[in-house]
Amino acid sequence: MxxxxxxxxxxxxxxxxxxxxxxxxxxxxxxxxxxxxxxxxxxxxxxxxxxxxxxxxxxxxxxxxxxxxxxxxxxxxxxxxxxxxxSTFAVNEEAGVLRTALALLKSFLRGVIFALPMAISVISMLTLKFSLWSYEHLSVEIATCIAIGTIASFVVVGGFTQAIARRGFFYISQGYYNMARKITFLFIRLGYLAAACACALLLLFNLVFNVFPPEMFLYIVLYFFFLTSIWLSVTVMYILRRELTFTGLILAGIAIVYVLFRVLAWDIIFAQLLSILVVSTAGMTLVVYYFRQAAKREEKGIAPRMPRLAVTVYAVAPYFAYGLLYFVFLFVDRIMAWSANVDYMPYFIWFRGEYELGLDFALLSLMIPLGVCEVMVNKMMLDVEASYKRYWGFESDLMNARFRRIYNRLMAVIAASSAASALLVYGLVQLFDGIYYAREGESLIVSGTTRFVFIVALLAYVILATGLMNAVTLFALSQPSLVNRAIVPALAVNVALGFALSRWIDYSFAVFGVLAGAIVFSALSFRSMRQVIGKLDYYLYAIS
Known part of the structure; x- marks a missing residue:
């Protein structure tokens, strides 16, 4: 040789x-x-x-x-x-305290910033009485249209956003920005195609069964399509680490609504639709610009070829399935509650603001856990990458035992931070209700139903946060099938229990479907994580 x-x-x-x-x-x-x-x-x-x-x-x-x-x-x-x-064993570099703290803070803010637009929308509703796509004094008919359009947009493009996040970030992490751009815009085109097909199917269904009058159906389609574009663009900004840009777009959109609605006295629906159109168009334009800027940093040379579409579809299929199932899980209790037959039901689905308000307040409790989750998973994967090279093959049991202890500590941290976040949100809602709204002679907690849903949903999201921690870790270890095995039974429990209780007792009891589903998801994902951590050496070899 x-x-x-x-x-x-x-x-x-x-x-x-x-x-x-x-x-x-x-x-x-x-x-x-x-x-x-x-x-x-x-x-x-x-x-x-x-x-x-x-x-x-x-x-x-x-x-x-x-x-x-x-x-x-x-x-x-x-x-x-x-x-x-x-070569000798790799030795971990000892990072300084300040460097480590800054890295952890950056990871935490990245997780929190991803949920920041949701918080801005809720705060806008509390202070201005409207946001980019909602308004406190809308008629129930229009509120029903917006709610259906919003839920449909999340469900239809949820799988595509997961596919973009997985495959796009895969190429970006290797510096192949042109390949990331190609695969990202492929999924964006497929997302728009799926949205168009969904609109056609909804139109056909409405023509056959005459569920909604034409004007209501038009509102559903407009909100659905524009919000679909927003969700696709925010996903791309996330993988390009431009989360603050999207937050700025949301703020700009709310400002446009304020000028059109409050200053120029436009109808709130037209003001919101125009603002959503501006935000979605600006978002996609910025996505193209950011990819072009990123491509300039790509090293010149022969880049690998794009894999065949069939290979790409096979690779992202489990992540696509999770995105679809996750958003169905988050919103299916609303469908159970809004479709429960009560004294007045002019349509098959009838928006119930008291139920929605409790869930929206409770969702704020996920902001801090998302940030903590980002920190914990990043830290654990860095430890795995740096440490497994220092163990001999016959020491795999020692390595697995070490990371089992680390994982148990991380679960304790995420559980504690989730509980603390829930208590903080509950206290802030009570404080805001007692100071700001009481001064105006109104109440933030509009009824006992809202308070009931708020408290149960807080508990559900505390438990769900631990399941999301498991899911993100399993994704990092390239085990999406284990996540799907946990969320499918959880979704089934959510649907079955939410449907039964909303019909047997009261529509507000659909929230117990979320609680039970969160328990199932967290328990099954925890079992899967224990299985993976117990054989971590095997799983690391499998993904190497």
Whole structure:
């Protein structure tokens, strides 16, 4: 076997060999291969890796003077083997206290900022009595239209947002911004296509069964389509780490509604629809701009080819399924409550503001847990990446036991932060109700139903936060099927219990479906995490 330096004994364009340049290039190639697989099985595995990185016979011959890619793979394999044999265990770098604290704070803010638009919308409702797509004094008919359009937008594009987040971030993390742009806009186009198909199916259903009058149906479709565009753009901004930009767009949208509605005295519906159109259009425009800016940072060279569509679909299918199931889980109790037959039901679904208000207040309690979850998962995965290289194969039980203890501590932290967040939100709502609204002779907690739903939903979201922690960790370990195995039974319990209690007792008891579903989801995801942590060495090998 020739030594690596014999590779590259070809002349440069001027006819003179450039040994140093080619030796450096070979060293970088060895590093790239080792980063992807620290110990390839054989030279053929290296050849497969090189092909996945964009190398072929012609490029290998031109760059290194070899006859084909297999000769290059043989040289790289020998270099990687020597590198592994002569390398010592990796030692974790000791980060300073300030650096660690800043990194944790950055992760926390990233998680919190993702939920910030939701908080801004709720605060806008409390202070201005309207937000980008809601208004306190809307008729129940219009409120029903907006609610249906909003829920449908989340459910229809939920899978696409998960696919964008998974696949887009996968390419961005490797610096392939052009590939990330291509796959992202592929899913955006598919998302719009799915939205159009959903509109057509809703129209057909409404024509056959005459569920809603034409004017109400038009409002449903308009809110549905515009909000769909907003959710798709915010997902792209998240993977590009531009969450604050979307928060600014929400604030700008609310400002537009304020000017049109309060200053120019437009109808609130037209003001909101125009504002949503502006925000969705601006969001997509910024997404294109940000990708172009990011592509300028991409290293020049031969980028790997885009995988076939069938391969991409297969890879993202479990994440797509989770996105769909998750949003159905979040909103199905509302459908159970709003479709329960009471004294006055002019339509199949009839919006009940007292129920919705309690859920909206309770959702605020997820902001802090989302931030904590981001910190905990990032820290754990960094520990896994830095630590598993320091264990021998026969020490796998020690490594698994260590991370089992770490995981138990993280679960205790997320549970405590969720409970503290729920208590904080409850206290703030009570304080706001007693000071701001009491001064105006109104009440924030409009009825006993709102208070009842608020308290039960707070408990449900505290439990749900622990399940989300498990889900995010399992996603980080590339185990989406285990998450779906937890959320499917949870959704079934949510639907069955919510339907039964809303019909047997009172529509407000549909909230117990959320509570029971959250318990099932957290319990099953916890069991899956214990299973993975107990065999962490196997799962790390499987995803390497």
């Amino acid at each position: 020739n030594p690596p330096l014999t590779i590259g004994r070809t002349a440069d364009p001027k006819g003179e060999p450039d040994e140093t340049t080619r030796a450096e290039r070979f060293a970088r190639l060895v590093e790239d291969v080792a980063d992807r697989d620290a110990l390839p099985e054989d030279r053929y595995a290296v050849a497969a890796l090189l092909e996945s990185m964009g190398w072929n016979d012609a490029r290998a011959a031109e760059a290194f003077g070899v006859s084909d890619i297999f000769e290059l793979a043989a040289e790289v394999w020998e270099a990687v083997r020597r590198k592994v044999v002569t």
